[in-house]
């Protein structure tokens with residue numbers, strides 16, 4: 786079973802409160818999401834392996850650590866995932882970015898892939914799938930399935946807010962995937978919104994409502 790990590794750093798929790806607040810305008814919402822994404826990137830990379838190299842300081846030669854050449858890939862799910870992308874890239878500027886676009890079929894209610902563009906060496910990379918809201922888990926499961934179909938094996942999930950239903954669904958479908966969230970909320974309502982949540986992440990990021 787993949788682990789669920791709640792990134793409970795005070796800065797993340799503080800900014801998340803403003804993100805939730807209905808009075809927060811589009812500009813502020815986008816800025817807070819960007820900042821939380823950066824802070825979450827710090828948490829999600831905590832287990833990246835290091836190697837020791839020799840470095841000459843102005844005073845002496847010493848052994849010091851650097852990240853051991855791990856190749857990362859960031860996979861925002863369109864469109865709301867884009868709101869967290871730049872924040873993550875601030876800490877991981879060498880990561881390559883793949884995009885996955887999904888829409889919900891109105892008849893089957895299942896996610897349908899309409900766009901996918903991935904780095905050519907995506908199979909060799911450790912991937913972070915990015916989506917602010919993990920609601921039913923349908924999009925997350927479909928995106929991860931699409932990556933695995935293309936040979937990807939090392940996948941983590943990053944969300945601002947998750948519903949217990951979405952976490953359970955992703956853990957059941959993809960037990961190898963660890964999920965990092967800023968908050969685990971109470972439940973999904975009958976419209977598929979996370980309660981208390983933050984509303985529609987895409988609309989609030991892009992001012993489309």
Ligand code: URA
Pocket residue numbers: 865918920977978979980982983984985986987
């Ligand atoms: N997607 C959102 O943007 N918000 C929710 O609450 C659930 C899914």
